[in-house]
Amino acid sequence: MTSDSQTLDQLARTLRARIIANSHRTGTPHLGSCLSCVDILTTLYWSVLRLDPAKPDDPARDRFILSKGHAAPALFQTLALAGFFPYERLSDYGQDGSLFGEHPPTPGPVPGIEAATGSLGHGLPLALGMALAARVQKRDSRFYVLLGDGECNEGSVWEAAMMGAAEKLGSVTVIVDYNKWQATGRSDEVLALGPLADKWRAFGWRAEEIDGHDLAALPGKLAPDGGEGPRAFIAHTIKGRGVSFMEDDNNWHYRIPNADEVAAACRELGVAA
Amino acid sequence: MRNAFAEEMVKLGEADPRVVLLSGDIGNKLFDPFKERCPGRFFNCGIAEANMMGVAAGMAMSGLRPVVYTITPFTTTRCFEQIRVDVCYHHAPVIIVGTGSGLSYAELGPTHHSCEDLAILRTLPGMTVFAPCDKVELRLGLAAGLRQDGPLYMRIGKKGEPVIHKEAPDFALGKMLTVRPGDEICLLVAGTIMAPALEAAERLAAAGRSVRVESVHTVKPLDEARLAEIFQRCRLVAAIEEHGRIGGLAGAVAEWAAPRGALARTRFLSFGVEDRFMKDVGSQDYARAQFGLSAEVMADALAEAWAGNGIRAVG
Numbered sequence: 040m041t042s043d044s045q046t047l048d049q050l051a052r053t054l055r056a057r058i059i060a061n062s063h064r065t066g067t068p069h070l071g072s073c074l075s076c077v078d079i080l081t082t083l084y085w086s087v088l089r090l091d092p093a094k095p096d097d098p099a100r101d102r103f104i105l106s107k108g109h110a111a112p113a114l115f116q117t118l119a120l121a122g123f124f125p126y127e128r129l130s131d132y133g134q135d136g137s138l139f140g141e142h143p144p145t146p147g148p149v150p151g152i153e154a155a156t157g158s159l160g161h162g163l164p165l166a167l168g169m170a171l172a173a174r175v176q177k178r179d180s181r182f183y184v185l186l187g188d189g190e191c192n193e194g195s196v197w198e199a200a201m202m203g204a205a206e207k208l209g210s211v212t213v214i215v216d217y218n219k220w221q222a223t224g225r226s227d228e229v230l231a232l233g234p235l236a237d238k239w240r241a242f243g244w245r246a247e248e249i250d251g252h253d254l255a256a257l258p259g260k261l262a263p264d265g266g267e268g269p270r271a272f273i274a275h276t277i278k279g280r281g282v283s284f285m286e287d288d289n290n291w292h293y294r295i296p297n298a299d300e301v302a303a304a305c306r307e308l309g310v311a312a
Numbered sequence: 313m314r315n316a317f318a319e320e321m322v323k324l325g326e327a328d329p330r331v332v333l334l335s336g337d338i339g340n341k342l343f344d345p346f347k348e349r350c351p352g353r354f355f356n357c358g359i360a361e362a363n364m365m366g367v368a369a370g371m372a373m374s375g376l377r378p379v380v381y382t383i384t385p386f387t388t389t390r391c392f393e394q395i396r397v398d399v400c401y402h403h404a405p406v407i408i409v410g411t412g413s414g415l416s417y418a419e420l421g422p423t424h425h426s427c428e429d430l431a432i433l434r435t436l437p438g439m440t441v442f443a444p445c446d447k448v449e450l451r452l453g454l455a456a457g458l459r460q461d462g463p464l465y466m467r468i469g470k471k472g473e474p475v476i477h478k479e480a481p482d483f484a485l486g487k488m489l490t491v492r493p494g495d496e497i498c499l500l501v502a503g504t505i506m507a508p509a510l511e512a513a514e515r516l517a518a519a520g521r522s523v524r525v526e527s528v529h530t531v532k533p534l535d536e537a538r539l540a541e542i543f544q545r546c547r548l549v550a551a552i553e554e555h556g557r558i559g560g561l562a563g564a565v566a567e568w569a570a571p572r573g574a575l576a577r578t579r580f581l582s583f584g585v586e587d588r589f590m591k592d593v594g595s596q597d598y599a600r601a602q603f604g605l606s607a608e609v610m611a612d613a614l615a616e617a618w619a620g621n622g623i624r625a626v627g
Contacts, residue, residue: 145402163366168366169373175352175371198360199367
């Protein structure tokens, strides 16, 4: 566990390089969506979550639910770098019979995976159920859920938001990866998404807008605060963050980088792929 | 049946601290005993069934044994994707209860009917589909479902359904129960339509036929061994269900029978709700009658088929 921003920055650079190289090698899309949440994942896994990679099924553990399941390539790299399984295990990524693809598999065979997401709007209800179970079981686990901004189109997100507030689930923290894009357009234009923080507040959550790339501030922000009721962080992010020619370009929702682009990206990141 | 369900939940909840009950803003007062005897384990999830199903799955994934309860369309078709992904894909041991199933809420109109639930729920891998014919089977099936390690869907009636099993049967999920012995005609019955089905059997028996009646309380998995024996023995078999004739018990039996050649010697009929929505309202008996689900109509159709006049479309 560390909250040292330089350490976290180096981890995030490594993750970005590995995600980009993997996309090229395996043809896995959603690069922009992965890169926008890398700093959040880095902060959670190295600074916030009480997890022991040697005991991934510990009932007392904290949980992270990647509700925006299409960022699974980022989660797989994070789990490998955090020691949940050897990096070499990702060598079959995307091949016939692999567990590593575009979305997380069901929990079990890949340590650290808590839920099979990918259909949007499912992660928060699952996390509420886990948090309520912890209340029944008298455990003090905490539950972090990463939502996409486009994902907030789904009505089930808001059903869950109402229940989280009604149950005063202070153990639950939502982070919205507000990268301003969804698959086919600006997330504030496809549907009337904004004002997002006000929406969460209106639904009874303690909402705060933060910089989703500020590794100096994120550990303090995302740490449990012991307050009453659930928290929602609207994390302002940039799709494709970390690589100049990918940033805020929604073509990288589906585009796969070629070898030259991987090399250029790694040079910018200062990391070997 | 819903009172029996509520009573049984108290017993099961007291016996197992993992049991929790989730309701979609119904059951006012019905669950007060559960709330009192199992404090902190009742959750009114509001009128938000998609979330409720995900919450139940999350609870099950954390070691609880959630039972989800609301009116059938809202706990099935309304949140089918959550059942598919959150519950079944994760093989989460959630028990989903649809109350007032079939045409139980005939007076409320088709928004509250459920003639699709057996069909769609049995498409889901790992899902047990259970349609008890009375409160005896309901109690036994609920307890058995909590002993399973996977999901179970249960469609129940509302209140006042006749008790079919006068003595506790030797019950197991996936095993039919013989309600009435016979050799010539066999009625395969799922759910609370059992009473008129039994009456139809009595009418046929009075006309000299030997009629067997089976409670097929588990529509998935089917009791294949019993089906094989029935199709071997009986020349006329009928599926009877308060459910659409597409994809429910009749569909399940036909899917089993056709590739096995079981229909070569045995005629197979289906009694259920035809492919249309009701436009009017009425009692459950009125609604059943609109689709030929009365003892008289079913007995006549079966007698006609037995007499060799061909398969008559019913309803």
